[in-house]
Amino acid sequence: MKILFAVLLVSAPAFAQVDFSGSWAPLYHEDLPDRIPGPELGDYLGLPINDAARLRADSYDADRISVVPEYECRPHSSDYSMRGLANMRVDVIRDPVTQRAIAFHTRMNFQEMERTIWLDSRPHPSEYAPHTLQGFSTGSWEDNMLDIYTTHLKESYLKRNGVPRSDKATFTEHWVRHGNYLTVATVVTDPVFLTEPLVRTQTWVLDPAQVIARDICETVAEVPKAADYVPNHLPGTNPFLHEVADWYGLPYEATRGGAETLYPEYRKKMGKPEHPRDHCERYCSCGAEGQICLSPTAAPPGKRP
């Protein structure tokens, strides 16, 4: 009888097949300049965006974050939070009686982002329910891979240089654990701003010593402004859009993004840079041997008309 009971315990229903709970430290690898100092203004390379998203991003003025108080304490949305400063703690929530895992709960540093991924087959809210920055997420198992579907997202960004992602977007994730490593593939679909799904992957390593501290934010109106002022660049007037091409020696057209810039064949037709670089000048050793990337060495390119 005792043996039978033990067998039943380990072969309980497949509510959670892999335990993702624990403290996870992000591994940025080659994405470090894009994820930690953050994406360059005007860098849309490899994003399958449409013209609407491109102009919206061109109009974006980063002053909005400091001048409009409502943006000061806004966290990343759950699709982008995986790519920011992504230290993450995952807790498992269990039904107190059955001890089945009914959800994973995540907490990340920046603005204390918290998110619940329901594993108990509950339905998503109605189309009239509020949207949130973390959205509403449900997970299901595909062998040992957790597939997550997220809806009810607030409008946010695909990158924090102003490339928009609409509140009609949804995304799926695939969480895979290999020992002490966690890989998350994120696939964003957005009928408003994307012509193809945007696929990105991120990796973490288990770090039991990691502490996710508080990150308390309070909005303060620090800059006097008229109530009807929202910083933005009028079409055709953003002076920063050529910086990324000039700094990195890229053809300007390539930095404008679009689905074709995702594929290797694009290299054949992308043309030549206006300002070729024979060596790296900006964020060159970012992330190598534990270095951070606080001070770019390259001088800004010359003024443009």
Next chain:
Amino acid sequence: MTRTILYASLLAICAAGANSQQQQNFDSVQIHVEPVQHNIYMLVGAGGNTTVQVGSEGVLMVDTQFAPLAPKLMAEIRKLSPGPIRYIINTHMHPDHVGGNAAIAKLAGSDPALPLKIIANENVLNRLTATERGQAPFPEAGLPIDEYGTPTKNLHFNGEAIIIYHEPNAHTDGDSVVLFRGSDVISAGDIFTPDGYPFIDIERGGSVQGEILALNHILQMTVPAKTQEGGTYVIPGHGRICDDADVVEFRDMVVIIRDRVRDMIQKGMTLDQVKAARPTRDYDTEYVTSNSFVTADRFVEAVYKSLSK
């Protein structure tokens, strides 16, 4: 209810006047009840959203959709409360928000000890009683004869303060925003329509400047909770339940388009030239569908005319 019906209704009204509601088929419309916060519910059918507050003193409604939907609305309200319908507040005069007033009043019955009061800004009453040629007069039992002409009007009902703010010359010249101070919910009317460009009804006193002021006033009243969301919830004229962050996105859109059109006017461009330059082209995929009443051109025209006055 589908968005198609919603926009089709609005289009029909604005194109052909209030009588067109009789020609529409509301049989297939179902009323969806979405709980908002505390004792506040959002009822979605066809036309504008209806806000319902229930409690020990009875029922307060904000906006009444179309007359043929009144029995269905009442059936859903009766699931929330058996109490008397004591107040209807109209956010503005468009038929998809006031059309059910008289029918609801009739269904509510009349008890002199528990009268139903219909409240709106005085410009709503003025416009509803000034029947345009060829239009049937607005049913008398549905007129907001408890009108107000002051910047605010206060009520205390079902244990909370309810403050009605007049927002001058925004969507129309008779807009009211209703703040449920205890429940921490705002009913915004058509000043805020997150699924589409705002309908700035220039002919009935609307203006883009008033629209921005009204949105900023809503933002002054919304206090988000942690991570800049939740807290105060905002029921829009049409669309899903929103909060401070959603109103910010919408306000930013209106301000940015205003900035662009203003810049073009300062460069001496005509309305047709401004339309041809498509100053809304990065917002159209978000705010315009094939069924939209407020097309990009219509929105641009309203902004242009507001700024040219």
